Amino acid sequence: xxxxxxxxxxxxxxxxxxxxxxxxxxxxxxxxxxxxxxxxxxxxxxxxxxxxxxxxxxxxxxxxxxxxxxxxxxxxxxxxxxxxxxxxxxxxxxxxxxxxxxxxxxxxxxxxxxxxxxxxxxxxxxxxxxxxxxxxxxxxxxxxxxxxxxxxxxxxxxxxxxxxxxxxxxxxxxxxxxxxxxxxxxxxxxxxxxxxxxxxxxxxxxxxxxxxxxxx
Amino acid sequence: xxxxxxxxxxxxxxxxxxxxxxxxxxxxxxxxxxxxxxxxxxxxxxxxxxxxxxxxxxxxxxxxxxxxxxxxxxxxxxxxxxxxxxxxxxxxxxxxxxxxxxxxxxxxxxxxxxxxxxxxxxxxxxxxxxxxxxxxxxxxxxxxxxxxxxxxxxxxxxxxxxxxxxxxxxxxxxxxxxxxxxxxxxxxxxxxxxxxxxxxxxxxxxxxxxxxxxxx
Amino acid sequence: xxxxxxxxxxxxxxxxxxxxxxxxxxxxxxxxxxxxxxxxxxxxxxxxxxxxxxxxxxxxxxxxxxxxxxxxxxxxxxxxxxxxxxxxxxxxxxxxxxxxxxxxxxxxxxxxxxxxxxxxxxxxxxxxxxxxxxxxxxxxxxxxxxxxxxxxxxxxxxxxxxxxxxxxxxxxxxxxxxxxxxxxxxxxxxxxxxxxxxxxxxxxxxxxxxxxxxxx
Amino acid sequence: xxxxxxxxxxxxxxxxxxxxxxxxxxxxxxxxxxxxxxxxxxxxxxxxxxxxxxxxxxxxxxxxxxxxxxxxxxxxxxxxxxxxxxxxxxxxxxxxxxxxxxxxxxxxxxxxxxxxxxxxxxxxxxxxxxxxxxxxxxxxxxxxxxxxxxxxxxxxxxxxxxxxxxxxxxxxxxxxxxxxxxxxxxxxxxxxxxxxxxxxxxxxxxxxxxxxxxxx
Numbered sequence: 001x002x003x004x005x006x007x008x009x010x011x012x013x014x015x016x017x018x019x020x021x022x023x024x025x026x027x028x029x030x031x032x033x034x035x036x037x038x039x040x041x042x043x044x045x046x047x048x049x050x051x052x053x054x055x056x057x058x059x060x061x062x063x064x065x066x067x068x069x070x071x072x073x074x075x076x077x078x079x080x081x082x083x084x085x086x087x088x089x090x091x092x093x094x095x096x097x098x099x100x101x102x103x104x105x106x107x108x109x110x111x112x113x114x115x116x117x118x119x120x121x122x123x124x125x126x127x128x129x130x131x132x133x134x135x136x137x138x139x140x141x142x143x144x145x146x147x148x149x150x151x152x153x154x155x156x157x158x159x160x161x162x163x164x165x166x167x168x169x170x171x172x173x174x175x176x177x178x179x180x181x182x183x184x185x186x187x188x189x190x191x192x193x194x195x196x197x198x199x200x201x202x203x204x205x206x207x208x209x210x211x212x213x214x215x216x
Numbered sequence: 217x218x219x220x221x222x223x224x225x226x227x228x229x230x231x232x233x234x235x236x237x238x239x240x241x242x243x244x245x246x247x248x249x250x251x252x253x254x255x256x257x258x259x260x261x262x263x264x265x266x267x268x269x270x271x272x273x274x275x276x277x278x279x280x281x282x283x284x285x286x287x288x289x290x291x292x293x294x295x296x297x298x299x300x301x302x303x304x305x306x307x308x309x310x311x312x313x314x315x316x317x318x319x320x321x322x323x324x325x326x327x328x329x330x331x332x333x334x335x336x337x338x339x340x341x342x343x344x345x346x347x348x349x350x351x352x353x354x355x356x357x358x359x360x361x362x363x364x365x366x367x368x369x370x371x372x373x374x375x376x377x378x379x380x381x382x383x384x385x386x387x388x389x390x391x392x393x394x395x396x397x398x399x400x401x402x403x404x405x406x407x408x409x410x411x412x413x414x415x416x417x418x419x420x421x422x423x424x425x426x427x428x429x430x431x432x
Numbered sequence: 433x434x435x436x437x438x439x440x441x442x443x444x445x446x447x448x449x450x451x452x453x454x455x456x457x458x459x460x461x462x463x464x465x466x467x468x469x470x471x472x473x474x475x476x477x478x479x480x481x482x483x484x485x486x487x488x489x490x491x492x493x494x495x496x497x498x499x500x501x502x503x504x505x506x507x508x509x510x511x512x513x514x515x516x517x518x519x520x521x522x523x524x525x526x527x528x529x530x531x532x533x534x535x536x537x538x539x540x541x542x543x544x545x546x547x548x549x550x551x552x553x554x555x556x557x558x559x560x561x562x563x564x565x566x567x568x569x570x571x572x573x574x575x576x577x578x579x580x581x582x583x584x585x586x587x588x589x590x591x592x593x594x595x596x597x598x599x600x601x602x603x604x605x606x607x608x609x610x611x612x613x614x615x616x617x618x619x620x621x622x623x624x625x626x627x628x629x630x631x632x633x634x635x636x637x638x639x640x641x642x643x644x645x646x647x648x
Numbered sequence: 649x650x651x652x653x654x655x656x657x658x659x660x661x662x663x664x665x666x667x668x669x670x671x672x673x674x675x676x677x678x679x680x681x682x683x684x685x686x687x688x689x690x691x692x693x694x695x696x697x698x699x700x701x702x703x704x705x706x707x708x709x710x711x712x713x714x715x716x717x718x719x720x721x722x723x724x725x726x727x728x729x730x731x732x733x734x735x736x737x738x739x740x741x742x743x744x745x746x747x748x749x750x751x752x753x754x755x756x757x758x759x760x761x762x763x764x765x766x767x768x769x770x771x772x773x774x775x776x777x778x779x780x781x782x783x784x785x786x787x788x789x790x791x792x793x794x795x796x797x798x799x800x801x802x803x804x805x806x807x808x809x810x811x812x813x814x815x816x817x818x819x820x821x822x823x824x825x826x827x828x829x830x831x832x833x834x835x836x837x838x839x840x841x842x843x844x845x846x847x848x849x850x851x852x853x854x855x856x857x858x859x860x861x862x863x864x
Binding site for chain 3: 823831
């Protein structure tokens, strides 16, 4: 039995929904063979989001951590390749934090690569006729901060989990109601993309070490 | 019993599919109450496309003509508001024609408004969580030429049909295989949008004169 | 001596500047041979903008009317091909008017083509290494309304002036301060594009009837 | 006297110009006080570009290395924050190489931050009314490879130079002739942005260690 922690964010920036949360909640209704999926709904708060995620990882000791977040304006599901050690928030988080050009971990490494099978995930999503592409930047907002912090903790504390971040476009209805000029994806496509990401990650873990973001 | 002519284009510009044709063919499988849907597959040929469409309109005398076409790069289903009297092709059609700044009908009017209920169609598509917006330009390629020519013939020949044009985004798989940087829509969304357009157009006709693109 | 009326709009939508006004004011410093350039600064008010422009046209009887407006988000100078008979404002004007799908002139024609030499203007701007392209839609906001209303008055009242509309992108500094994710043009490029448009329009008038938007 | 190495790339992807080379060549005509600017024109070849740059850095021992490259489609000058240890070429380089998901330096670090004063450079360019923004991704093509390789050599070999990468949009004329739908910048703006980057980098070096991409 594999344990998978799936994190998603609450709405922010005045939004009423967050595609990551909408998709994550649908995963609870799906039966993944030999896998227990635990859902964590994180606040859009620079400090509490990371604390909550790390507490869950330390206590639940998942085999896989898939973090989801919203990337408004993108029109492809974006498995992220790398997290970088910088906080540079273009807008404030829900708690009012807006750091500029600060390191996340003072003296820490420049970055961490995703340890999810991002190429296989991307290929499988595209094969399902859903737009997807590996992204080389998770930005420098809370999504990147969570991604970096989780990879750092897993590495430094030797937790052994495979982990990574996937950015999701706006939902069609979300975009149409607020940003009609911005591309988006259907709810069905986003939900299916997350389902595929879980399935491929679990199956890749079963086949062991095929998870490196950069194949060697 | 209402007669509806649905036109779509073959692939062009090196494409293997055309979303208009993909969607139109699905309409044959749908049962629209009290409505006969006739499908016309038009070549991407400046002259033959218009000739074929006009012959069908003259012989079948449809109550409604909905013309579909591809608008690569758009990410919303776009009921067109107006056809203009100009041919200005940025690329050649499949027969090699590439007119520049020529009138479609020498001495004809500057434009024709769609007589489909474009506001109601758009609102209903958006309500179904599919991106849509009225467009104020059908371009100056073959789509606009067909749209203008059909509106002109209906007007000049007194054919009495309600008619209009709807532009469709690329299909997800079409975009992903050739233009991965371009937004697109799912096949399900495009098919459903066309179904709604037919349903609303037929129902509007039944309620009579609610079809004007510009409400008065 | 030719008389040219150049109209521009005041800032709107919360902006502090309007590229059309910034460019138009620079034209007063330029000496155009055998040409008197009159500048009209129009309010972003559905009714007063048109009234002011028409009064000036009727009293000054210009040979050429070039109307300028802002098209935020475009990155090319856009000589407009056609004005259409519809008011459909996505945002309210500065006086709070926000008509939806209304005709500008009840019972009027569907549209008017620009009578400026838009192809020559566009080619000359591009030749000066400034992005430009003929646009097939001036939208359905106040820019299109002014454009349509002026063309209609010139036609109906037999005023004989050549007239047309040119949309301008945001200025770089305007975009950077408020919409950093939106493309824009340099002040120098926008000013030079407007200067070229005036020069080409005046010179075309001198050569007489070469002004048709649709060459025949 | 400070030594500054400025690298630029030859045209690629079927282009006739490369904005980095066009801008770099203009720098030779500018007198930078107390600074010698050396220009290196690099081939778009996965191996030779890096070799040539490293040889020059080892022999000339510059105080500052500013690497320039083209980022078609961007409309802002983009000082890059970070180089990552991956080669994933979406198109082949001019020598036909097209690696996929390979590390640049086997066993090397995940990334390097720019050691140029990227915030100060960006702010100064914006102040000059030229669009600019710090970018969190230099991509995974040759630009990133050069950037990573140079930072790695400087670090591992203790060369002590401050170094970083700046991506430049298409030139207006370049875009208009080939990609008319893609935003671009004027030659004047691109040249001035590079001049500012050099000026700010040199002046920052004089003020000593204020160069960190992530302020501490």
